[in-house]
Amino acid sequence: MILTNAQIVLSNEVINGTLTVENGIISSIDHGSVTLPGALDCQGGFLTPGMIELHTDNMEKHFTPRPGVVWPAIQAFKVHDAQMISAGITTVFDAISIGDVIQGSERLNNLTRMVDALSESRERKLSRADHLLHLRCEVSHKDTLAMFNALLERTPAQLVSVMDHSPGQRQFASLEKYREYYQGKYKLSDVEMDVFVERQTQSSRLYSDTFREQICDTCNRLGIPLASHDDATQAHVDESHHYNMVIAEFPTTAEAAKAAHQKGMGVMMGAPNVVRGGSHSGNIAAHTLASEGVLDILSSDYYPASLLDAAFKIAALESNQYDLPQAVALVSHKPADAVGLHDRGRIQPGCKADLVWSTLTNDHIHIEQVWKNGNRAF
Incomplete structure (x- = not known):
């Protein structure tokens, strides 16, 4: 699974980047967006740990x-x-x-x-x-x-x-x-x-x-x-x-x-x-x-x-x-x-791919999707 064009909230910074998941585990995090087939465009929303x-x-x-x-x-x-x-x-x-x-x-x-x-x-x-x-x-x-x-x-x-x-x-x-x-x-x-x-x-x-x-x-x-x-x-x-x-x-x-x-x-x-x-x-x-x-x-x-x-x-x-x-x-x-x-609890390679994609409108944070172990749960 590839999630791209996301504001990824890491432990000490927020980056606009791409996250890759393999076998339920976060495998890599990269700066910038990709246009690979099958990649999910997070539309500039936030990606935070489950x-x-x-x-x-x-x-x-x-x-x-x-x-x-x-x-x-x-x-x-x-x-x-x-x-x-x-x-x-x-x-x-x-x-x-x-x-x-x-x-x-x-x-x-x-x-x-x-x-x-x-x-x-x-x-x-x-x-x-x-x-x-x-x-x-x-x-x-x-x-x-x-x-x-x-x-x-x-x-x-x-x-x-x-x-x-x-x-x-x-x-x-x-x-x-x-x-x-x-x-x-x-x-x-x-x-x-x-x-x-x-x-x-x-x-x-x-x-x-x-x-x-x-x-x-x-x-x-x-x-x-x-x-x-x-x-x-x-x-x-x-x-x-x-x-x-x-x-x-x-x-x-x-x-x-x-x-x-x-x-x-x-x-x-x-x-x-x-x-x-x-x-x-x-x-x-x-x-x-x-x-x-x-x-x-x-x-x-x-x-x-x-x-x-x-x-x-x-x-x-x-x-x-x-x-x-x-x-x-x-x-x-x-x-x-x-x-x-x-x-x-962290977005970093080797951790469980428990993830939340959300978007902020005014002062309201809205959850778009949730993944548990890399599988869509919501």
Whole structure:
């Protein structure tokens, strides 16, 4: 396959050139265009690496599209996969939650269904993107440690993150924001919300520290990359670094983001945060961290189509240190490198031919085609 007349986004520059693929691998990159028969003219559009998504919970919404509606697992997974590949995401770490802040939630009911669907789709080669397992461990939930150990025995994980969504700290340092979010989400009365806050606070006291330590020890022993979640203080970052965490997911303050970056952790922020211009929880904005030069990775989180859009928006910001290659790195080789995937995320000879052709109209980036291992996937 030959792609020509493209603005090829390399690791440190953008060139107008031609890219050749052989057997699913990038074989050469040359300056200038060619007129060879069969070459695809990219019409001056951008050619970027297929994106690597480390944290998305997009899958679960397809398993329960409405309250009480349980969708067949493989069909639900395939719709999720189609959304990811159409957004230019060619490697997906599906973030599946162990534990929740509410008992009997659909998230808990769908846990094994989602893990099994991911495994079966991978074995039967039903998906267009590469799907890997990211276990999100809610350490304030009483059953999290037991479920984590049971899942690891049946399905290997490629990434594990440790979360604590109890009130008054991390993502919800503001108790007012906590009440606003969960009271609205679960339609609780003021009295019910008071009980909810007390129950979550008590659960965190009982389980969080012990479960965090044991889960991290297991991952370090098995060589599974670890991510922290919603670090807010220097103490949180010091603890994360102590447990050998390589990624800082969604730090909530500039203090925590800078500390994590200085310790060599990949600071991850949400692409929706970039597109919307700020955090829905009232925490630090991703573009603020970009202006400080401490933004390392972007994640589409709950909205797949936000990822490429956010990279181009970061590159367009006046008050930041990221040109287009550096902004594209936030969604390609930086997340890949953080979890040890060195065969993808870059446009260079020898790497997987996971590619995205897109065109920019005004401030909107539009995906034309996507290739996985040199094969057209969208």
